[in-house]
Amino acid sequence: MGTPLEPRETQAEEVIDRLHEEYPDSAISLNFSSRLELLVAVVLSAQCTDERVNEVTADLFEKYRSAADYAEADEEELAEDIYGITFHNNKAGYLTEAGRIMVDEHDGEVPDTMSGLTDLPGVGRKTANVVLQHGHDVVEGIVVDTHVQRLTRRLGITEEERPEAIEEDLLPVVPEAEWQQFTHLLIDHGRAVCTARNPDCEDCVLADLCPSAKMDSDVDLASGEPWG
Structure with a gap:
């Protein structure tokens, strides 16, 4: 079992350094060529894989090449047209x-x-952060998706559960210059x-930093629950 470094800032910086080495080409995986395409892709990606969205x-x-095309x-x-995307009926309504x-x-x-984007249906703070960035x-801000939510809690960088609370907890810990890349890593x-x-966990470059590292146990030490 690894032991987290103190303070959290030190741990977060070490996590970032190691992941930069592990994933030097880390970047957004959605395909887009304009701000509108980006917005649409991120709205569609909610609870759906980026691979499926790109298809x-x-x-x-x-x-659909303009906002007017969606409006009309x-x-x-x-x-x-977006069949195969999760909740495609709801998302069609969001886009129109x-x-x-x-x-x-x-x-x-x-x-x-941020306010202008979050006024749009289907756009929360996470989506707005992606579009802004x-x-x-x-x-x-920091985009908190399911991976960021899961990993930061496992690493013990945060104990918060809601994405908005996790983001608020991460902002003073993660160097501002890394806010965007932190999510991709x-x-x-x-x-x-x-x-x-x-x-x-055995092949994880962060195992020695992670209080949840599963080395000789089948129990998630952060939650006390089996990994499954």
């Missing part, structure tokens, strides 16, 4: 309404503020090694 948006982005879309037809708001209130452009080059590590079930 669907390959054709979607050829058909037949919702049932749009739902069919978001298109209307962008046309009516933002001259057809994707908003460039990769669409507007504005980094004012943890996503890559979460997919490759620290999976939700049966994490590969």
Whole structure:
């Protein structure tokens, strides 16, 4: 069992350094060529794999090229166009309404503020952070997806449970220059090694930093529950 370094800032910086070495090309995995495409892709990615989103948006982005295209879309037809995406009916509604708001209130452009983005249906703080970072080059927070949520809790960097609370807890701990890349590094590590079930702790570069490291036990020491 590893023991976390103190303080949390020291541990977080060491985690980042090691993961940079492990994943030197870590980057966003969604395909997009504009702010609108990015926004749509991130909305679709909620509870859906990036791989599946990229498959669907390959054709979607050829058909819908502007906010007005989404605003004027037949919702049932749009739902069919994104079939295969989780909750495709709900997300079709989000996209048509978001298109209307962008046309009516933002001259057809994707908003460039947290408040403007989170006013769009289907857009929470996590989605807004992604769009700001990769669409507007504005980094004012940390994207907390399921991988970041899982890994930061396992590592003991935070004990919070809600994504918003986790982000608030991470901001003073993670160096501001790493806020954007921190998410990508943890996503890559979460997919490759620290999976939700049966994490590969023996081959994990963070094992000695992690109080949850499963070395000779089948118990998640952070939660007291079996890994599964």
